[in-house]
Amino acid sequence: MDRETELLEHFRKDNERLRTALKINQLIAGELKLGPLLKQIMEITQSLMQAESCSLFLYDEKSGELVFHACSGDKEDQLREICRLPKGSGIAGWAAENLQTVRLTDVYADPRFNSEFDRETGFVTRNMICTPLIAHGKLIGISQVINHEDGDFTAADERLMESLVQMVAIAIDNARIHERLMQQQLLQHDLELAKSIQESFLPNEMPQIDGYQVAYHMNSAFEVGGDFYDTVQLQDGRTAYLIGDISGKGVSAAMIMSTVLSDLRMELTHGGTAASILNRFNISLCKKAKNGMFVSLILMILDAKSGELEIANAGHLPPVHILNQSIWQHDEASGPPAGIILDADYDFTRLVLEPGEMVLLYTDGITEARNSDHIMLGAGRLLAWLGECPETPEACMDFLTERIQAFIGQATQSDDITMLILGRS
Amino acid sequence: MSSESSASSLDPITRLLDITGERWSFLILRDLFYGVRRFDALQKHLGISKKVLSQRLNSLVEAEMLIRVPYQERPPRFEYQLTAKGRDFFPVLVAMQSWSNRWLFSEGEQGALLIHSDCGQPLDTKLICSHCEGSVTPARIRPGKREQ
Secondary structure, three states, X not given: OOHHHHHHHHHHHHHHHHHHHHXXXXXXXXXXXXXXXXXXXXXXXXXXXXXXXXXXXXXXXXXXEEEXXXXXXXXHHXXXXXXXXXXXXXXXXXXXXXXXXXXXXXXXXXXXXXXHHHHHHOOOOOOEEEEEEEEOOEEEEEEEXXXXXXXXXXXHHHHHHHHHHHHHXXXXXXXXXXXXXXXXXXXXXXXXXXXXXXXXXXXXXOOOOOOEEEEEEEEOOOOOOOEEEEEEEOOOOOEEEEEEEEOOOHXXXXXXXXXXXXXXXXXXXXOOOHHHHHXXXXXXXXXXXXXXXXXXXXXXXXXXXXXXXXXXXXXXXXXXXXXXXXXXXXXXXXXXXXXXXXOOOOOEEEEEOOOOOEEEEEOHHHHOOEOOXXXXXXXXXXXXXXXXXXXXXXXXXXXXXXXHHHHHOOOOOOOOEEEEEEEEO | OOOOOOOOOOOXXXXXXXXXXOHXXXXXXXXXXXXXXXXXXXXXXXXXXXXXXXXXXXXXXXXXXXXXXEEEOOOOEEEEEEOHHHHOOHXXXXXXXXXXXXHOOOOOOOOOOOEOOOOOOEXXXXXXXXXXXXXXXXXXXXXOOOOO
């Protein structure tokens, strides 16, 4: 073969290689799900590099290990045995740690080579190129071609391998970003679903009762916390007000809310004292409750004629009475949250709401709210605010929500914030 | 700041105004003589804000004109009662009412009256000396000091 023919043959091979490399590029472009594609790329790379095998290990940031991902060649099954390469182990580990390509013409002559894998798999490694995959300066994994079919890997092979691997690294990085975005969208969808379920079970408007005003406020956390409130006109003319918090968060809590509120409404239609209604609800919930689900709640029943209130509390934060000249917090709950103890016997408090007085029901999303310095709002701060709150439920609600928001500031709201204020004029 | 507004003043009127020199205090005392004792009733009757009523009541309690008496434990609620010192303010209020009826109401206009239960006649006041029962007018008085 004369010099000219030799050059022509060289250019033809280069051209062929370039075409194949472009093919990989085309395969990667526009494909965001890389699982099956990577196997195809490994096969093309193997053929391009004239290697017996080509494999890809991805870097696991948590463990620091290289995890087997895709492989091509006759010895695929044997290589698949090597599921995880410990950090720094063998040639691959060295390339990953040093972010450098390693080209070896005789692997057994290199002390970094770990022959244990050959022994375990029965594979005989002669020579190799091992190249790290790097995207945005971070290690993604390593790719290695093993055993040139016709002699040794050359410096040109090394450069080509580095170019190919670079494309694969960027493709994997893009695919991961895409996957994260998809997961975020799914999470967002779940959260919106939970919020819409939660809102669908809340009353659109409170019944109007002469001589009384009611104000309510709910600010759901990013991850819905399972708070609820409700009001029901009873057959005997009294009005029931409810506020509660279901264990758990997100869609599951929102779904449980449907059962809880329908059961509560059912028990309210059967009437009785606040305690007897709560006792019946607790029994029905205990019989249904699964996976440790429970509900803390307050049931408050108003007799508008006399101003008398019956208040029963299942493991919820005690209500606060905003008296004309002082703030008075009720006793702690008389029993645990509903859904835990089948034979829990709830008690109730009976008192009169005098003109000018208000009663506040609220959830722990308020007292446990934290600001950006991680300081908890706490019941003491809430009670102090109530000492200077305006005189009507609506104005008082605006006052409290403003104070709470000012306290939380830019910190993330971790739980639902729910309040209900009943006032007598 | 008033030039004579001080508890150390020797002028009795100045000392009195330190306690009651604000319209709501007179009206609160008037309502208490009428038998209104609870905060919400006083507020409703006077049309006053909770904050101001609370401040005036606290001042009158501090001046020992009133005492705050609990009438319920759960929730803790209180009512206000006149002390002996407060009850002794009664003639002042009656004199104020008589003077107002006489001078601040035009003909045909009728202010609120107080009826003397014993004789059934509208109450009017006449100032006499408790010692000699003689009539008292500005011309018949002079400044003096109580004899020790």
